[in-house]
Structure formats: C-alpha cells, structure tokens
Amino acid sequence: MTATIRRVDRSRPEPLWHQAEQALRGLIADGTWPDGTQLPNEGKLSEMLGVSRITIRHALRNVEESGLLRREHGRGTFVRTSTVTAGVRGLTSFTQEMADRGLVVGSRVLEMVELPASPEVANALEIAAGETVVKVRRLRAGNNQPMGIQNAFIPAERVPGLVDIGEPVPSLYELLKARYGIAPQMAREIYRVGAVSAEDAPLLEVEAGSPAFIVQRITSDGRGPFEYTVSTMRGDRYEIRSRLQL
Incomplete structure (x- = not known):
C-alpha cells in the first residue's frame, strides 16, 4: 500500500x-x-x-x-471506520456519536406508529400500561454499513402529530427539540450481550443469532422520562471501552 x-x-x-x-x-x-x-x-x-x-x-x-x-x-x-466505540461520553444522539468519530451517519425509518404501551415500556416512561406511545423503529448505519436497529418509544401526548410528519428522522433528538421543545438532560443506559433476532438479521446483514449488544436507554428532561429506546447493535461493529484508574 x-x-x-x-x-x-x-x-x-x-x-x-x-x-x-x-x-x-x-x-x-x-x-x-x-x-x-x-x-x-x-x-x-x-x-x-x-x-x-x-x-x-x-x-x-x-x-x-x-x-x-x-x-x-x-x-x-x-x-475500521465502520465501528462505533462507546465509552465515557456526554449525553448525545447516535447521529452525534457517529459524527464525533468521523463517520457518515445513515438512518432509515422502518416503522413509525402509535400503539398501547406494554408494561415494560410504561414502566420505563413512568406512565400507565396501555397509554398511547409513538414507536419509531430505525435502521442505523455508518459509512453505508448497517450498525444496529433502534426501537424508540415516546409518550404520544408529548409529541402530537409525530407520526404524521412524513419526513426522515436522522436525529430524533434534533426533531424533538425543534418541533416540541424537548431536550435531553440525563439518560440511563444498560448494556447486555445478546443475539440478533431473525427479524433484524436481514437488515443488519448478518446471520440470525449473531452476537450483538442490546442497549436499553431511558432519556429524561425536566418533566421526566420522554424516551425509552431498545437497540440491537452488531457485535462486530460496536464495542465498549472504559478507562479505569485509581
């Protein structure tokens, strides 16, 4: 070379x-x-x-x-420009995280619907089970390489008309701030090792059962939790690093 x-x-x-x-x-x-x-x-x-x-x-x-x-x-x-490394960082969106690493972000909305909140979603958003939430399901990519599938749930009463916007949603946080004045102030994340589902495998261009990180994130503003996201990130393109010291 x-x-x-x-x-x-x-x-x-x-x-x-x-x-x-x-x-x-x-x-x-x-x-x-x-x-x-x-x-x-x-x-x-x-x-x-x-x-x-x-x-x-x-x-x-x-x-x-x-x-x-x-x-x-x-x-x-x-x-390895198509790998995202997660570590100690500020409260940012996937779009900003990708940009910070010099990657070209890609996003495709797979589904945007209103539906009743499951007990899991309701508990995360601190609302009653069955209340209406907006589900935004997206395929996320970096440098044209599929990175993960993100399923975000938002209380519908906080985002009226979101499902009718009829436009791409590359950065959900930017859209929420611009249209609804919702800006994240803090978030909690849980990472666990899992496997890519049969549904997600074709989109992520891997075999079903391939290693993945399953990331759960609850994001809040001054009114409380406004977003609960469950992401499946390809294990070969996403990693976590921490720097430890005494």
Whole structure:
C-alpha cells in the first residue's frame, strides 16, 4: 500500500505526536485508507512521517482509542471506520456519536406508529400500561454499513402529530427539540450481550443469532422520562471501552 502522507513540520508549535496523529486521521477521513486497510508497520510510518517510533506509537494509540483503528496480534493494524466505540461520553444522539468519530451517519425509518404501551415500556416512561406511545423503529448505519436497529418509544401526548410528519428522522433528538421543545438532560443506559433476532438479521446483514449488544436507554428532561429506546447493535461493529484508574 502506498500513500502520500504529510510529514511533520518541526517548525510548528504543535507536538510531533499531534501532527502525526492528524496526518493518520486525514488519510482515513479522505478515503486514502478505507475500511479494512492494513497500515504500514511502525518503522515504515516513522520513515514516512519523519518521527521516532515512540512518537508513532503515541499517535497510533490515540487514533485507536477513538475507534478508527484495530490492532490484531501477529497481523498488524487495520482501519475500521465502520465501528462505533462507546465509552465515557456526554449525553448525545447516535447521529452525534457517529459524527464525533468521523463517520457518515445513515438512518432509515422502518416503522413509525402509535400503539398501547406494554408494561415494560410504561414502566420505563413512568406512565400507565396501555397509554398511547409513538414507536419509531430505525435502521442505523455508518459509512453505508448497517450498525444496529433502534426501537424508540415516546409518550404520544408529548409529541402530537409525530407520526404524521412524513419526513426522515436522522436525529430524533434534533426533531424533538425543534418541533416540541424537548431536550435531553440525563439518560440511563444498560448494556447486555445478546443475539440478533431473525427479524433484524436481514437488515443488519448478518446471520440470525449473531452476537450483538442490546442497549436499553431511558432519556429524561425536566418533566421526566420522554424516551425509552431498545437497540440491537452488531457485535462486530460496536464495542465498549472504559478507562479505569485509581
């Protein structure tokens, strides 16, 4: 693999590792290194960028921690722009999470209907079972690769006319804020390991039973819970990382 890479400029005030990191990110962002590309080894990158191996390791670690690279023991380092890494973060939508990682978000509404709240949904939204909720079911993608299926439930009385909007819903949070003045203030999430259902498998382009993260999220504003979402995220394209310290 041959690529033109911007060498570091030692006359600039930015640290060498930062310049190296930005050069690597640039090759990923502009498509020079597409998803699945194997990077040159550390020695070659050091030569290409004009920095030491220690500097390269620092830059590679930062890009890897942001979810854009994966290291495979005995094989090397690969680009993985279609993977979302979840970790300590602020209260953001999937759309913003994808944008923060330099991915092009995709969203397709599969279903938007009003229906009675099940006991599970009612308990999460702190409403009575049977009350009307709006269900928004969407296929979420990054860089044209299917990532997951999200089923969001919202009390219908808070979003009158939502099912009749007749427009795409790439970011539900942006729509709720613009049309109904609903803005998230806090959320609780639960992650568990599960499997892709037979219904979701064709949409996610995997076999039924494939590993997945099942993510439950309850989002609230000043009036209380306004959204309960259950997401099935592909296990090979979504991961969770935490940084622990004493």
